[in-house]
Amino acid sequence: MVRYFFKRLGMMLIAMFFIILLTFVIMHSIPGGPFTSDKKVSPAIEEAMNEKYHLDDPLPKQFMDYLGNVLRGDFGPSYKYPGKTVNEFIEDGFPVSAKLGGITIIFVLLAAIPMGILAAVKNGKWQDTLMMALATIGVTIPSFVIASILIYLFSYKLSLLPSYGLDSWKGYILPVIALGGYSISYIARLMRSSLLEVLGQDYIRTARAKGLTEHQIVIRHALRNALIPVITVLGPTIANLLTGSFVVEKIFAIPGLGVHFVDSVTQRDYTTIMGVTVFYATFLMAMTLLVDLFYCLIDPRIKYD
């Protein structure tokens, strides 16, 4: 277990190195410097800027400097907003996104798991058909469409919920649904098929032969086993919520990190793009690692040594 952890940590560090390298190479292979884009600046100013940001150094040295800074947790200054650093963007935006994401993931689990259980237990009955129809809709409709429909219905037509901002608890409802819609559907489908598979196992027949009620069988013998695949997709689910947040934060005008990232992409704010990418990647990989560790606590069969 400890060895497995360190092996995974090692792989994560290698991946991180490649991510930083790749991001750096991509950002530096874009033709033209960061200050040559739109506004005409005088050569003198451009030179001064280049000097200030060490853009005249040879690329390997720039990369080593950047790597060193990143390891110290310093993502450098923003090129588009003078005086602002990328760290400030992250410090401002991430807590907002993280809160929204955290609420969403709790909502997803609370909604999806019971949905999947209901569908599996009522396999073939109308409850199953209804749940799976809902889930198919959730998987196939993109989040920005769901978000727009929700805004149109609940904000414009019914005037029940705000269409932007997170000022009150009401403001969270629509973004959380739009953000979690896909994951709810995905996890509900997974939960259903996984529970159905478990219910077909021999040990469930054993449990029946013991004289347990169907209720006891599902709760005591099937649920824990069926949850294992759900836990393995928690990592990808977090990644999904994160990319979903780009769109949802944009639509609902939520000042999170996602919308900052998209802005920096459209405005070509290179250091911000690099910084936020590296930050997101680290965060996601750390979450996936945590989920995997949690996974082997649940299943006694797994020994990673």
Add this chain to the structure above:
Amino acid sequence: MENKWGKLKATNEDREKIWKKNRTFAGDVWFRFRHKPTALAGLIIIALLMFFAVFGPNFTDYSYSKQNLDVVNVPPRMRVYETADGEAYLYITQNMKLLEVSKDGHLGSQLEKVREDSGRYMTIFDYKGTEVALYYGQKPYLVADPETLVIYPHTTVWNHSYLLGTDSLGRDILTRLMYGTRVSLVVAFVAVAVNLIIGIAYGGISGYAGGNADQVMMRIVDIISTIPLTLYVILIMVLLGSGLKSIIIALGTVYWVDMARVVRGQVLSLKQQDFVLAARTIGSPTKTILFQHLVPNCMGSILVTATMLIPSAIFMEAFLGFLGIGLRPPLASLGTMCNDATENLRTCPYQLFFPALVIVLIMFAFNFVGDGLRDALDPKLKK
């Protein structure tokens, strides 16, 4: 009846008779596929959408890029006022002009503005010599006779010039939808084809080579799959600039990892089997074994993975389009159309509705076909 105690003639063939009906593999798959209504419906929807995207533009008089600022944001169903002579309707455009609409719903020209009567919140227009007033003192705006102040009778009529209405630059939404569907499908198919080639080659080589080469290649795949790929699609888009080619390259080069894993797993298990040994004993070269024996045998799972990849490519393209880093205007894709529509969502929900509907249809169709194929190819389900 013949002698009931006579010996029963039973041949060995009778005894060994196979009780099940015998079909070819492809016939078997098709049999199971077409007995799934959702899968069949998905296939039909895909065919119809492809027809719509490929041949649709031949049937329309508009281009996807030509703007007509006279007819901005005209909905498919218009609220119109009947003129005094009863021969035409008048439609109030968003920029406060009056548009003549024929009785059968075709849009005509704008009426000429005569004067502004801001004291009475009216703009006076000329319709065949008579003056009509656009009253904007209250919502909804009205059309009335400026002298008698009698409001013209209103009704609603379908828009026959622009069946699905126009967008905020006066472009025909139906035409843009055809081009948008075409772009989305092209992006998806080409990107998936690129993924397929990279994935099959990588996974095939890794699985067939085995040993250390396989170890190294799979560690690389492990590392790539820990990287959040959406971020990389976005980075590549930043590097290449927006445009159709960039999207295809970005999507095509990133999502092959799953495919490589599937192919490798299949090749790894298939190459242990005797028919590969047989091919090797008769001296077939590696290339023949790999591409004539192994790859065709993993076609089933490759097909399913690819079918499932198509909706996610369409999804990603729409996602990029929605974020504004996809196609360059005036080129349309379903995602950019949705993005454009969100700005007028409150007044013109139809602008979002149609492209969103097409996206949803495509997603449904491919998901259904993929599910159907997977079930049809899965021999475990054969009873």
Add this chain to the structure above:
Amino acid sequence: MSDKILSIDNLNISFMTSNGEVQAVRGVSFDVHKGEIVGLVGESGSGKSVTCMSILRLLADTAVIREGTIRFEDEELTRVSKAEMRSIRGDKISMVFQDPMSSLNPLIKVGKQVEEIIRIHYPKKTKEQLYQETLELFRKVRIPEPEKRFHSYPHEFSGGMRQRVMIAMALANRPDLLIADEPTTALDVTIQDQILKEMRTLRSDYGTSIIFITHDLGVVAELCDRVEVMYGGMIMEQAPIDDIFENPKHPYTLGLLSSIPDVTQDKSKRLVPIPGSPPDMTNPPKGCPFAPRCPYARNICANEIPEFYTIDENHSSRCWLLDEEAPLEDNPFRT
């Protein structure tokens, strides 16, 4: 023999599948007496497992009991409510399944799984009682170091050990009837023998009746008092164990016996397999299901299903060759 505890009469079970109705069990009748071990023998698909699963009503939802009665002590098992059925399962009737590898829940400690069966039927027992009883059961089925093994997970056990756990579980509430569905098939021969020993001890210690399902006549010889031979969803021959081996009265039984290897046998004499494969039960043959594979089959065999012919009080067989009118030439049963 003493009184009957289980009596199955004219049982007919069908499965509804996409290919039509599969008649898995057709008119099966037999009795089990107190303390008796009955062997149910037949190849896969002969309906033996389905018959036994129907006693505890553990069949899939697609299975329908078309006809027949299953009487256990004073209750009609095809009619009792679900709750009554549950109170019988694991208490008065328990079951051991074929594959011990997959029959235990991989995520729950084995001790807890055994405790559970006692706890649900006797909820008043204290934790300490449950624990002690479980340890006692582990000792009974000779699981070494029961205190330590109590806290192990199934994957830490070998196949034989797991089957012992399954047997411990089945014994927990001292059932009147134990149904063992090929409990030794998935095990090594040496382990097999130990498990059979456990079964015999169980019968002598508790007086439990056992229905033992197998396709292995060798195992039957070691363990059973009486044998029911099944083929194509029907019972073909029923007889005390000695009669089956010494005086078989059905061509299928003959076939089964001649496919048992024997070390003392002359090596030049090959084992005789039964040619062909079992019938398709979506469309069962009109006559005797074994007729297409039977070396002695007559025209009548293909057209009419034979009734039971009584050989003696305890021995009967379904075969036209036993008919009074049946000709004597090429007939192993009438001389």
